[in-house]
Amino acid sequence: MVIAEYLGQYPVTLMCRALNVSRSGFYKWHNRKPSPRQLRREQIEGKVVELFAEYKARYGAPRLAHELKDAGLPCSKNFVANIMRYRGIRARNGKGFHYRPASPTMINVEENRLRRRFHAEAPNQKWVTDITYIWVKGSWAYLATVMDLYSRAIVGWKLDTSMTEKLVLDTLTMAFSRREVNPGLIIHSDRGVQFRSVKYLDLVRSSGCLPSMSRQGNCWDNAVMESFYSRLKVELIYAEQYGSMEEVRSGIFEYIEIFYNRKRRHSALGNISPAEFERRCA
Incomplete structure (x- = not known):
């Protein structure tokens, strides 16, 4: 529902009046538990986005449908194609491939200030x-992270059961509390509704930072973050069978705070950890 997408940006009463929807009817819809069909679509949608990035946009709906079948999520290629249209992604499969222009209805879109320049000369510049998405015993969990491109350290993160504006606000607030932020810091994201929310953009700008957003349907504009998620899933998530949110939260804490930031050797840093790289360059 359109109203849910713009929660926090406009008053619910105003949106309901404009769309001729009752407030009680909206809240009843908004607070109901998701149906099995909706949960299945969310599960498949998350996997489609993950596989699309993993195969670097080389696979269209037919091949992604085969990959989903092998992953235990059988569905038709038309169902996958519908998800891809909804997410604004298309395979690089010849003349038909192009980057889609921004939708005129997409509000609060920022320019791509990062422009794939993933190198930083000092901490807290970019x-x-x-x-x-992380699958946890029958339901999705959502992990938000913030990475400093100087050392590739994860400076803020949060795991939750819903992909809301609050998830990204709490993650960015954690990053701000850990680092000394100076005006001009570029904070780059995709065009997800959470990152286009008024509260998120206000938090970025009130700290003297510059918001930056990827082009629509272009996962390479945030390739470093995609790479981190790919490594996290290979090195942690796929190797475990988490039975609860507490288990996965504990696992992610250990991976990020103990292993990745402090111990894991990173090829882009000369095969030392982010923490060691920052120590040597201090």
């Missing part, structure tokens, strides 16, 4: 942020 950050990237995103959200990824």
